[in-house]
Amino acid sequence: MLYRSYIGYEVTIIPAGEAGWYVVECQSIIGCVSQGKKFEEALENIKDAIQGCLAVLNEKIEIKGEEKLIEIAV
Template identity: 40%
Template sequence: MKIKIIVHEAEEGGFWAEVPAIPGCVSQGETLAELDDNIREAIIGCLAVDPVDPVTEGFERTLDLAV
C-alpha cells in the first residue's frame, strides 16, 4: 500500500509529517530516518482504530465555503 505523507521541517529542529488521507495522523522525529519509523507506526495505529460514528447533540448541518 502506498500512502502519501507531507514532511515539514520543525521550527525547533527535526521534522514532522502529516498524512492527508488520514486526518489527525501525524508524527515527528529528530532525523528523517526516525520520522520514517514514527510515521509508519502512526499510520498503522490510525488504521487499526475502529471508526465510531460521532455522537452529536443537536442537529447536523453542512456548510459550503467559497474560497
C-alpha cells in the same frame, strides 16, 4: 503461501526548524501526524502512526444486518 500487499500513503514532511524536529503528516488520514529528531526517525514514526490510525478506524466500522467485514490479501 501467504502474500502481503501494501498500500502507499503520501505524507508531507516539514523540515526541522529551530526546534530541530521533522513533522510528518499523512495526507489521506485526517489527524495522522508524527515527528522525529532525524528525517529517518520521522518516517519510521509516521509508519507507526498510520498503522495505529488504521487500527482505530477499523474498530469504529459498524457492521449491519448480514454484512461481514473480512480482511483479504491480494
